[in-house]
Amino acid sequence: MDSAELYRTVRLIRRFEERAIELVRSGEIVGGIHPYIGQEAIAAGVCGALRRDDIITSTHRGHGHVLAKGADPVRMMAELAGRSTGLNQGRGGSMHAADFSLGIFGANGIVGAGGAIAAGAAWARRAQRPADSETGDVVAVNFFGDGAVSQGVLLEAFNLAALWKIPVIFVCENNGYATTMPVEAGVAGTITGRAEAFGIPATTVDGQDPECVQAVSEAAVIRARSGNGPSLIECMTYRFDAHHTFEHKARLNYRSEDELAAGRSRDPLDIQGARVPSEVLSRIDAEIEELLAEAVRFAVESPKPDPADALDHLYATGLRVRTGVNN
Amino acid sequence: MPKLSYLKALNRALGDEMARDDSVVVLGEDIGVGVAGVTTGLLARYGDQRIVDMPLSEQAFTSFATGMAMAGMRPVIEFQIPSLLFLTFEQIANQAHKFSLMTGGQTKVPVTYVVPGSGSRTGWAGQHSDHPYSLFAHVGVKTVMPATPSDAYGLLASAIRDDDPVVFFAPSGALAVRDDLDFATLAPVPIGVGRVARPGTDITVVALGHLVHMALEVAEELAGEASIEVFDPRTVYPFDWAGLSASVARTGRLVVVDDSNRSCGIGGEIIATVVEDHRLLAPPKRVTRPDGAVLPFALELDRAVQPTREQLTAAIQAVLKS
Numbered sequence: 001m002d003s004a005e006l007y008r009t010v011r012l013i014r015r016f017e018e019r020a021i022e023l024v025r026s027g028e029i030v031g032g033i034h035p036y037i038g039q040e041a042i043a044a045g046v047c048g049a050l051r052r053d054d055i056i057t058s059t060h061r062g063h064g065h066v067l068a069k070g071a072d073p074v075r076m077m078a079e080l081a082g083r084s085t086g087l088n089q090g091r092g093g094s095m096h097a098a099d100f101s102l103g104i105f106g107a108n109g110i111v112g113a114g115g116a117i118a119a120g121a122a123w124a125r126r127a128q129r130p131a132d133s134e135t136g137d138v139v140a141v142n143f144f145g146d147g148a149v150s151q152g153v154l155l156e157a158f159n160l161a162a163l164w165k166i167p168v169i170f171v172c173e174n175n176g177y178a179t180t181m182p183v184e185a186g187v188a189g190t191i192t193g194r195a196e197a198f199g200i201p202a203t204t205v206d207g208q209d210p211e212c213v214q215a216v217s218e219a220a221v222i223r224a225r226s227g228n229g230p231s232l233i234e235c236m237t238y239r240f241d242a243h244h245t246f247e248h249k250a251r252l253n254y255r256s257e258d259e260l261a262a263g264r265s266r267d268p269l270d271i272q273g274a275r276v277p278s279e280v281l282s283r284i285d286a287e288i289e290e291l292l293a294e295a296v297r298f299a300v301e302s303p304k305p306d307p308a309d310a311l312d313h314l315y316a317t318g319l320r321v322r323t324g325v326n327n
Numbered sequence: 328m329p330k331l332s333y334l335k336a337l338n339r340a341l342g343d344e345m346a347r348d349d350s351v352v353v354l355g356e357d358i359g360v361g362v363a364g365v366t367t368g369l370l371a372r373y374g375d376q377r378i379v380d381m382p383l384s385e386q387a388f389t390s391f392a393t394g395m396a397m398a399g400m401r402p403v404i405e406f407q408i409p410s411l412l413f414l415t416f417e418q419i420a421n422q423a424h425k426f427s428l429m430t431g432g433q434t435k436v437p438v439t440y441v442v443p444g445s446g447s448r449t450g451w452a453g454q455h456s457d458h459p460y461s462l463f464a465h466v467g468v469k470t471v472m473p474a475t476p477s478d479a480y481g482l483l484a485s486a487i488r489d490d491d492p493v494v495f496f497a498p499s500g501a502l503a504v505r506d507d508l509d510f511a512t513l514a515p516v517p518i519g520v521g522r523v524a525r526p527g528t529d530i531t532v533v534a535l536g537h538l539v540h541m542a543l544e545v546a547e548e549l550a551g552e553a554s555i556e557v558f559d560p561r562t563v564y565p566f567d568w569a570g571l572s573a574s575v576a577r578t579g580r581l582v583v584v585d586d587s588n589r590s591c592g593i594g595g596e597i598i599a600t601v602v603e604d605h606r607l608l609a610p611p612k613r614v615t616r617p618d619g620a621v622l623p624f625a626l627e628l629d630r631a632v633q634p635t636r637e638q639l640t641a642a643i644q645a646v647l648k649s
Contacts, residue, residue: 091431120390122398316435
């Protein structure tokens, strides 16, 4: 992706999040969201190095990854608002947004759960190569936060990926906190050391700079596609907003004003915006405002799902289940 | 006619399904050598990209299979110990089972989880003797537990072909069962359809898994006292309520024998459903493991917490008298 396209992705994610928070406040989005504000450079840079048929698995803070991989912001906003016009027909919401036609194997509400899923999907794509050479060199990316590196299942996935040189890229978004726990209180050793112990090359990168992230991701993608196996990229970043939109109500106090100001001083919007001519910025900004106005309008005006259809898609085979009351 | 054991039926079904469909890949621990007998000979036939020996990483390889399935494969996982299902419950119940609904039907997760040797294996003690099929029925994961070799073959074939996750329980007490049968008659058995294992008119005994054989023996012993119908659901979830209802409509009496813990076991659900729908001639009874049971090691203690033939006989006689 070129500089303007990277800026566009960062701007899209930022404004999507800001508009979504407005809808949380107005009650159109029920249950709240985990804002990605401040971390947009990572999604933009990593997905900027991917093809349409590459696969991603995402996190509870997944809007940025899903949008950067190409999901329609209009249908995504409708999904967050629980409408049947949403990406997942209102069945998934913020933490499960998915678009399999774009290789988006879902945001995931369980920390660390996506690593093994991504590795399995990538292994399968490689195994299918003789029959389907166009998608045989597909790469999978698993996004996770610093909290996930204490989850055993993720480390098991590192082991499988390294053993079998699976084309998977592990992207750690180290925003300094697992909800409210500082990374130094939760992670012994280092995050890159976790990967290196399995023989997986690991790089720490400035996660506020989309071009930096993209350059490192491109190298990892080349390595994976050429059969040399997994990589880990640790992106140093900062979450500008709350862990979750409930945080304001709970008045949680775990970060100082000084720390917040320092973190927010390195804004990926500014960093990438400085690389793009101002007239291009204005045009992109205007396009995004228009797109998100449409997304909000579509989300709010879309019909709510019919309660009678609550368990549609429970089984892929269409099995219908007994109701919870006697008829 | 040749004899086929339950274990060999699993091996044959796996081999046949792998031959039929290239996307069927088996994952598990020590499956290359076939330590449990289920995969014997398959590594030589299909190679190590379809019979994949896994390191001791049950949680990772269970979700690994979910990723494979969403990418278009049909993985089969062999778990060597039933209690590993507790370790991987997150990956099955909270991931694989939920993807279809959560994505609005965008994907399917056709994974089969085979547990050869579920329940007490005599002398394996607390952490190797669970039989957690009721747990999967409770969360709604498709769950099958055949009693006979031909049903083992047929339900494993159906589980592999099914587009949803399916847990396949092969009770340790049934693995050695052998049947005379013409191999040409082996065919898929539909998930969710039970069978009348022995017709009768006075009482319906619902038995699951290896307990079907116990129920058939008890029915034969009591043949002089009563005509006992034995109903084998074959599938724990979805359950063949219509088949059971037809049986109870004929007999009017019900006993369930179920190697689950009593609280929230499938036996309780069977009785609740039947009494909601039928006016029985006598209160029903169930024979199960005790609440929250952990199987002790000593043989006498192990047997003391599993349903016994004596308990089943007494329950049938009590229901017939009341």
